[in-house]
Amino acid sequence: MEPTQYIWMDGEFIPWDDAKVHVLTHTLHYGAGAFEGERAYETDRGPAIFRLREHTERLFYSTKCIGMELPFTQEQINEATVELVRKNGVKHCYIRPLAFYGYGKMGLNPTGAPSRLIIACWPWGAYLPHEMVDLKVSSYIRIHPKSTISDAKICGHYVNSILAVRELIGTHYHEALFLDEHGNIAEGPGENFFMIKNGEVFTPPLGTILAGITRNTIMELITDQGLKVSEKSISLKEALSADEAFFTGTAAEVTPIKSIDDNILGKGEIGEITRTLRTLYLDVVSGKNEKYSKFLTYVNQ
């Protein structure tokens, strides 16, 4: 990790090394916190944060799901994020807001523990730095929607993702793929799944998955390209018959999938639709496509 100069903590910019918490911080023990993953991209007009408002909205949705009230408005958080990227002088970066219950209360009911919020940012390259990825179907299923609120980005959910990723250590697989409780495709540990069959695009419906902001963006781009995209349950068998498939995510951007459990998808090459969408997405996030400038918050203005 490449540290930057400042972290925003509970309303103040403090030096990176001073952003510390007590070991009895509530969220550290029980996982009831919420976070976001955002990116600022280098553009001709300086860094621009991609879909900042939507990320902050999702952060508020997630905190609401765990009953946490933040002592800041969404506008204040958006302003703090912009200011943080500007003050840190980075050209591009990953941005991590984290809302957590702090020190002062133990036990499962967090009432009485202070609600705290940090925002950090640092340069972070491609999350899956491969032309195409080989996936392994996880032996764990994606968190069950009746066990938690699956579409919230809650800290504790990520133990599910960590277990799936840990299964890959020492194997040739690049990333895991979760099925849901019915054996249908859910998503990756930090990515949403798309597949293409006969020129049509399919993605699993909301329910067990995170409502990815990149997923939402890509669906809009697909429609704008005159292609059809449908949300539908996808069995593993259907996924294996895909002509093309890809993952989406803030960190993973658009990552083409080569194989699932060693079954090569299509020709095993980056397909035409995937390639077009990836290029378009990278143009959109880096301010090269005016039509989608609504998604960008420029830091220096």
Ligand SMILES: Cc1ncc(COP(=O)(O)O)c(C=O)c1O
């Ligand atoms: C489990 C999971 N699914 C999907 C995504 C993709 O979401 P987004 O496009 O909002 O980054 C993420 C990343 O935040 C994730 O953690």
